[in-house]
Amino acid sequence: MIASTDPTRGALLRCGPGESIDLARHRALGGFNALRKALAMSPDAVREQVKAANIRGRGGAGFPAGMKWGFLPKDNPKPRYLVINADEGEPGTFKDRYFLEQDPFVLLEGVIISAFAIGAHSAYIYVRGEFVRPIQRLEAAVEELYRAGILGRSVMGSPFALDVVVHPGAGAYICGEESALLESIEGKPGRPRVKPPFPAVVGLFGCPTIINNVETMACVRLVLEHGAERFLAMGLPKDGGPKVYGLSGHVKRPGLYEGPMGLSLRTLIYEYGGGTIDDKPIKGIIPGGSSTPVLRGDQIDVNMDFDSVKAAGSMLGTAAVTVFTEGTCPVAVLTRIARFYAHESCGQCTPCRDGTGWLERLVESIEHGHGRPGDCDLLLSAAGQILGNTICALGDAAAMPVISFVQQFRDDFEEHIRRGACPYGNKPEAH
Amino acid sequence: MFPNLDLFGTCYPESGPAGGRDDRGGEQMTLAFSSETEGRFQKLLARYPNRQAALIPTLILAVREFGYLSREAMAYVAQRLEVPHAQVLSTATFYTLLHKRPLGRHHIQVCMNVACYLKGADHLAHHLRERLGIGFGEVTSDGMFSLEGVQCLAACGTAPAIQINDDYHEDMTPAKVDALLDQLRRTSAPAPTQGGDQ
Ligand SMILES: Cc1cc2nc3c(=O)[nH]c(=O)nc-3n(C[C@H](O)[C@H](O)[C@H](O)COP(=O)(O)O)c2cc1C
Numbered sequence: 047m048i049a050s051t052d053p054t055r056g057a058l059l060r061c062g063p064g065e066s067i068d069l070a071r072h073r074a075l076g077g078f079n080a081l082r083k084a085l086a087m088s089p090d091a092v093r094e095q096v097k098a099a100n101i102r103g104r105g106g107a108g109f110p111a112g113m114k115w116g117f118l119p120k121d122n123p124k125p126r127y128l129v130i131n132a133d134e135g136e137p138g139t140f141k142d143r144y145f146l147e148q149d150p151f152v153l154l155e156g157v158i159i160s161a162f163a164i165g166a167h168s169a170y171i172y173v174r175g176e177f178v179r180p181i182q183r184l185e186a187a188v189e190e191l192y193r194a195g196i197l198g199r200s201v202m203g204s205p206f207a208l209d210v211v212v213h214p215g216a217g218a219y220i221c222g223e224e225s226a227l228l229e230s231i232e233g234k235p236g237r238p239r240v241k242p243p244f245p246a247v248v249g250l251f252g253c254p255t256i257i258n259n260v261e262t263m264a265c266v267r268l269v270l271e272h273g274a275e276r277f278l279a280m281g282l283p284k285d286g287g288p289k290v291y292g293l294s295g296h297v298k299r300p301g302l303y304e305g306p307m308g309l310s311l312r313t314l315i316y317e318y319g320g321g322t323i324d325d326k327p328i329k330g331i332i333p334g335g336s337s338t339p340v341l342r343g344d345q346i347d348v349n350m351d352f353d354s355v356k357a358a359g360s361m362l363g364t365a366a367v368t369v370f371t372e373g374t375c376p377v378a379v380l381t382r383i384a385r386f387y388a389h390e391s392c393g394q395c396t397p398c399r400d401g402t403g404w405l406e407r408l409v410e411s412i413e414h415g416h417g418r419p420g421d422c423d424l425l426l427s428a429a430g431q432i433l434g435n436t437i438c439a440l441g442d443a444a445a446m447p448v449i450s451f452v453q454q455f456r457d458d459f460e461e462h463i464r465r466g467a468c469p470y471g472n473k474p475e476a477h
Numbered sequence: 478m479f480p481n482l483d484l485f486g487t488c489y490p491e492s493g494p495a496g497g498r499d500d501r502g503g504e505q506m507t508l509a510f511s512s513e514t515e516g517r518f519q520k521l522l523a524r525y526p527n528r529q530a531a532l533i534p535t536l537i538l539a540v541r542e543f544g545y546l547s548r549e550a551m552a553y554v555a556q557r558l559e560v561p562h563a564q565v566l567s568t569a570t571f572y573t574l575l576h577k578r579p580l581g582r583h584h585i586q587v588c589m590n591v592a593c594y595l596k597g598a599d600h601l602a603h604h605l606r607e608r609l610g611i612g613f614g615e616v617t618s619d620g621m622f623s624l625e626g627v628q629c630l631a632a633c634g635t636a637p638a639i640q641i642n643d644d645y646h647e648d649m650t651p652a653k654v655d656a657l658l659d660q661l662r663r664t665s666a667p668a669p670t671q672g673g674d675q
Pocket residue numbers: 102103104105106107108109111131132133134135136219220221222223224225257258259260262438439440443
């Protein structure tokens with residue numbers, strides 16, 4: 047059994063492992079109060095609230111939701127779309143699945159409020175295809191809301207109409223990138239679009255489109271429920287609200303935890319997570335999904351908000367923290383990461399398609415004991431040539447872990463190369 | 478109103494994914510959606526502003542109905558959706574869950590990514606290979622199981638994780654895997670031999 051947050055503590059995480067919240071329970075917990083408030087306001091006023099709350103996007107990039115909504119063209123006669131990103135592909139991340147599977151009404155209430163605010167009458171929720179059970183749960187929840195008159199022609203008796211479509215992905219990490227996601231809904235391979243134009247101007251089916259993460263929707267609901275000020279007070283003045291943190295790897299109690307934005311990483315790992323398995327010292331921490339630069343164990347005193355983690359040389363990303371302890375070979379860990387990005391490159395840009403392959407082969411050859419002197423610098427140089435040279439951020443996502451692993455654990459890499467074998471005694475698994 | 482599509486309503490077909498037809502030989506188009514799948518397909522068309530947007534969900538229906546996407550199945554989808562065959566091929570070949578080869582009745586996906594690696598995924602994968610006598614990308618000779626190494630399943634907090642058909646199994650150990658395999662063997666009828674349902 048995996049410990050999670052105390053069910054009563056959470057504003058975002060309202061239930062623990064194995065539990066779920068149905069429509070009756072959602073109502074009992076004050077469900078739809080936020081929506082009712084929003085519908086009594088003008089869409090402009092709702093957007094103002096969201097802007098004042100400065101919700102930083104929970105999908106990884108931290109872009110303020112209110113500001114993004116402001117990019118919608120005012121005079122475009124085309125329909126507008128709201129698209130929810132539930133692709134949850136960044137390795138280490140498992141938070142959005144919770145909302146789909148255990149608390150879908152929080153997500154859906156946020157979706158209705160956001161669609162109302164931006165003037166969208168269709169919302170698509172794009173869920174990764176592996177999530178068969180979560181998709182079933184979400185679809186059932188959508189149907190319940192139609193039957194309850196909360197979705198459809200008249201949302202809660204108001205003149206506002208909204209349809210929600212749950213759209214399945216089919217196994218491609220790149221479809222988490224917002225423009226690839228739109229291509230995927232349109233029935234095409236998930237190849238990111240060149241930007242500009244940004245989706246807010248030319249998005250789904252050529253229409254203005256807002257794309258937000260699942261947890262961002264849960265935050266929108268909180269902002270309407272409690273007001274922007276109280277939302278901000280739940281976190282930091284400029285980066286407010288509660289945050290869902292994921293904890294995985296060598297910790298005693300992995301799982302999802304809720305805390306204020308800006309929670310100390312040490313508190314998350316040692317108090318919430320109960321410390322490391324066998325109380326071993328920490329060797330490395332990936333703070334926000336596998337694309338975020340790795341921190342050494344001694345960099346644990348950082349606060350988990352977008353600006354602080356950036357100042358520490360990494361990124362908050364999805365706040366999915368993966369911990370590995372002493373005795374773990376960083377070359378082996380990086381091998382998994384490099385393999386992932388090489389596999390998931392859509393193949394559209396040469397630096398990413400070829401570069402990720404180079405990174406994978408180089409790291410793998412070190413892992414298999416065939417590394418050559420100079421390989422560390424070759425890795426840094428190859429990764430450096432991907433950075434910033436691709437249509438979407440997958441190239442950066444592949445390059446950053448390589449650069450950071452080599453910089454943070456260079457001795458391990460050099461030792462691996464010198465010995466022609468793993469200094470920790472790993473035998474690389476054939477795959 | 479968009480009714481609940483129930484896209485994933487049925488489990489894999491009773492004939493078993495391995496029962497997909499042999500499409501070599503350029504025979505006439507003999508595939509067709511069952512009436513149940515046809516109903517889902519029709520609902521699907523109503524949900525989107527154009528037919529191509531229904532392509533990926535339709536291909537998912539086709540995988541579930543026919544077991545995998547043979548060339549014939551892709552041609553059938555192209556015809557039903559009235560989208561160019563080349564578009565169907567281009568999309569179908571891009572996505573890993575749109576299987577282009579027959580799978581075992583129980584398709585086992587083992588997460589090999591970082592969080593699972595740290596919690597013993599390699600060991601688990603090794604154990605599965607030994608128990609089933611197949612490697613990644615292979616199907617057991619009785620058509621019951623297929624095995625695949627996959628990327629992060631978003632179950633990292635309950636690593637190591639595997640997925641068998643529609644269900645996740647988390648906090649896995651070799652012993653739990655053995656129990657699962659035994660249970661699956663006990664509860665499923667023998668799979669038909671390849672192409673044997675024609
Ligand atoms: C390669 C790649 C993969 C991504 N995967 C996801 C994902 O799985 N889920 C997600 O919400 N955002 C993902 N993003 C970020 C999205 O492009 C986008 O910024 C986000 O969905 C916007 O929502 P937000 O502003 O609410 O965070 C990914 C970005 C890139 C470059």
